[in-house]
Amino acid sequence: MTQQKRPWLLVTGGARGIGEALVRELSRHYHVVFTYVHSSDAAHRLANDCQQQGRHVDAVQCDGTDRVAVAALAQAWVARYGAPHALINNAGITRDGAFLGMDAEAWFAVVDNNLNAAFHWTRALLPSMVEAGSGSVVMMSSVSGLKGNAGQTSYSATKAALISFTRSLALEVARFGVRVNAIAPGIIDTDMMREMPEKARVALCRSIPMRKAGDVSDVSSMVEYLVGDQSHYVTGQCFVIDGGMTA
Template sequence: MTKQWVLVTGGRRGIGRALVEELSKQWNVVFTSRGQQPQSAEAIEVQPGLWVECCVCDGSDEQAVDLAAPDLLARYGAPYAVIHNAGITLDGLQIKQTGERWRQVIDTNLNAIFYWNRHLLPAMMAQGEGAIVLMSSVTGIKGNIGQTAYGASKAAMIGMGKSLALEVARFGIRVNCLLPGIIESEMTQAIPAEALKALRKQIPLRRLGKASEVAKATAFLIGEDSRYMTGQTLILDGGLTA
């Protein structure tokens, strides 16, 4: 496969970090981070001839994307793939949710996708090939108390993905959604042992998912083996929504 570059939004930690580590085995990778450039980026092992770059950019800030995206296009050309992974939860019952926190979730999880696509899609269309993965969540199809904002944003990503897939298919670009379930993370590590045990019992496979498993599924969705797959939602949740 041509060693083109891919963009991973929110690639500093968790699933994002696993995405960067997995995809850098085959592609050049640019990942975004909202804060200062993380030193951890230097620790990522890349294959000879490939590179990984951190782009400091808050995707929820339209003006920041308006600066970052053209710069990346000018330096590297069209990306082969874009993985829209950046997201936040800001859990809270809707009756206690503030307008500011609601907008922050929607801006980060949903609007940022539009900001990036508006710049990158035309170049990808001219290129005549590519793939987009929207990192949704099972919360987008299965309710979860305290996550109305998060669930709304993730469900919207599924609808966006299906319509976008139809718009860009004739340009050789595929668009799919990946819906992880409960994945091992810093958040789950902080859950008390008994609560974590009860959580596992809700999952038919009786374990949490791993960030590396999400990353491998993403590699499949942008790779050669899924070239006839577009407009679909791939659920990776250990049977939680079966």
């Protein structure tokens, strides 16, 4: 199979952290298009690095909360490449803080970026998957969507919503050959975690039953499974990767 004929997929929020790991892992087998909003330098470094390895990776700046821009890009990509093999709704933000001190703007920013953006991308690309009779949608949720976490009411609400979104949508599109699943990572070792003070980082890891943070490869490997043929009979599920935090 030539590089140009590789199935394509979209990773939203692919410039850093888990998103970067997804781009690197999935580009071994797929043509990966990934979006970014602010991390322009990181996005282009990642795309160039992958391209130098002979991989087909495109970085595209797009705010997933802009449904007009999302629809236009989705239409252009489907016209050029056909229906996507998969959509990974990975982009998200946090605006942590006590609910009593939270303003409406902070709440809606999280809802727009974590939940509404997933709606926009899924609504824009899903019809082509249904028409093709195949495809995989993966929602990046969180253990915060499964258990309470003080200071993260908005984040937790959106991540819980993504799990319910996953289960309901999976029931709607299963008969068309499209699968929808979610992943709920716990504490994952990313650049954000490494920027924490060492004392806080150590304490955080001690709170995990396995006494360590997960690796980004733990998440990217699960995504690779969910978009691949080995998971052809798996849909409507949420896979928890948290070292035992929610056991």
